Amino acid sequence: MIIDLPSTTTSKVNKKLVELRESGGAVALGRVLTLAIITDDGTQAEEAIAAANEASREHPCRVVLIAKGARRAAARLDAQIRVGGDAGASEVIMLRLYGPLADEGASCLVPLLLPDAPVVAWWPYETPKVPADDPIGRLAHRRITDAKSERNPVKALEHRAAVYADGDTDLAWTRLTSWRALLATALDLPPHEKVESATVTGRADSPSTTLLAAWLATALQVPVQRVRSEDGQGIVSVVLERPSGKITLDRPDGQVATLTQPGQPDRRVTLHRRSVRDCLIEELRRLDPDEIYSMTLKALPKVERRGSGTSAGRSTVKRSTRSSAKSSVASVAGKTTKTTKPSAATGAKASARAVAKSAGIARGGRRTAEPKPSRRSSAASARARGKAVENGEDAGEQS
Structure with a gap:
């Protein structure tokens, strides 16, 4: 049964609920909590209601959906009640809020809360910067977000860690339950060895992988x-390194x-990848x-991030090439230092010239040419040859 109440108030909605309870029986006596869903009006609202209806089969509850409409419109509240x-x-x-009323979701929610029942707030799409400081978040015992629906899921997750408060949780964490259970089971089997390192591979935009x-x-x-993966969906694989070998969980x-x-x-x-209904x-x-989710958020800075296999390989080759070049120059410099020890008079410049000369490379990557003798050295050589000739003639005369 669907009952529309256009241009109404929360008091009229409550009266209608009482009428339905009296005419149809105890409609609200078996509800265990109030689930508040905050989203924009449109198809997103219907998707969230569908997931909440499926979840209510295990957790009977009152679902209050606050759908924010056009803020430039006149202030208006359109309600819809669904039962059966x-x-x-x-x-x-369903509360569709228009105009200035779109920012007063908490005021519209309070009259519709079940008495003496916990409140859970769920933002399936757009999330406030600090859920615990949001007016509806202050009313809730539990605040559920979904980093996967954000534009940058990984950055959104890091922001969640910075503003975390008791009661916060994220569906990206709930999607890991099966993975964590399988990995814990694998480590329970012999040999019971210490894990030395781990590698988690998944899509770059997968907050669950992080x-x-x-x-x-x-x-x-x-x-x-x-490690970032270009193939697969969400989490692709997990590798745990132990002395006896690897434990691999590949999907x-x-x-x-x-x-x-x-x-x-x-x-x-x-x-399989868990649906929103299962996570909810x-x-x-x-x-x-x-507490485990809180500890995991604090451990986000410990994770070392690496690119995909191809890009990682290229970067490794580049680094090895640079390191090889540096080691070659260093080895040449070492040999030069051992064979030709520069005197104190020549200084650091002479050492640098000796390294460049022994490597055969000048500045700018050009090969060095043979040194040309200066005019002074040419004149000195001529005088030396003249003296040698004179000495030779004198020696001939004496013999």
């Missing part, structure tokens, strides 16, 4: 690399993963602060 088959196991109240790398860094206290197609470890047969496990159901199971 159109609301799953919950009751849905969170998984940070979780491994804080849980194992080992160096972790986050190239986003559906089925292969777990490989020394001394064990390869195992194929279902590891899991988040509504607990309303206390997530």
Whole structure:
């Protein structure tokens, strides 16, 4: 059942809910929480309601969707109530706010909260800068965001870490539950060796990949690399280095993963990408602060980021080429220093000229030419030859 209430007030919405409860039975007695969804009006609102309806089958709740409309319009509140088959196991109240009322979502939400029930706020798309300081965020025991929907998911995740408060969580973290469970199970099998390092590969715009790398860094206290992948979806693979060999969890197609470890047969496990509905159901199971998520956010700076395999290889070649060139010059300089020890009078300039001469390269990359004798040296050579001739003649006469 869908009931539209155009140009209404929150008090009229409450009265209508009471009428529905009296006519249709105890509609709201079995609700365990109030789920507030904050988004813009349009198709995004319907997608969020669809996910909330599916989640309500496990967590019966009152869903209050605050859809922000055009801010240049006149102040107006349009409401819609959905119960029965159109609301799953919950009751849905849609509040479309227009004009200046679009910024008063908290004031419209308070009269519709279930008494003595926890409040969960969910921003499926655009998120306030500090969810805990948002007017609706202050009312909530739990604040759910989704870094994946941001323009720059990884930077959004780093911002979440900077403004984190107890009760904050993100669906990018919830998507890791299956990965964390499989990796923990693999480490429980013998041989029980210490992990030396880890590598997590995934799409560049995957915040879950970055969170998984940070979780491994804080849980194992080992160096972790986050490698960018151009193929696959989300997280592609995880490699744990141990003395006996590698533990590899590879999911190239986003559906089925292969777990490989020394001394064990390869195992194929279902590891599909989790939907928003599944993640929302899991988040509504607990309303206390997530300490592991908080520790993972703090470990984000520990993750070493690296480019894709191709680009990483090219950069490695470039670095090795530079280092080889530097080592060649250094070795030449060392040989020159050993064979020709410059005197104190020549100084540092003479040493530099000797290194350049021995390398055969002058400034600008041009090869050095043979040194031309100066006029003074030519005159000195002529006088020396003259003296040698005279000495030779004298020696002939004496003999």
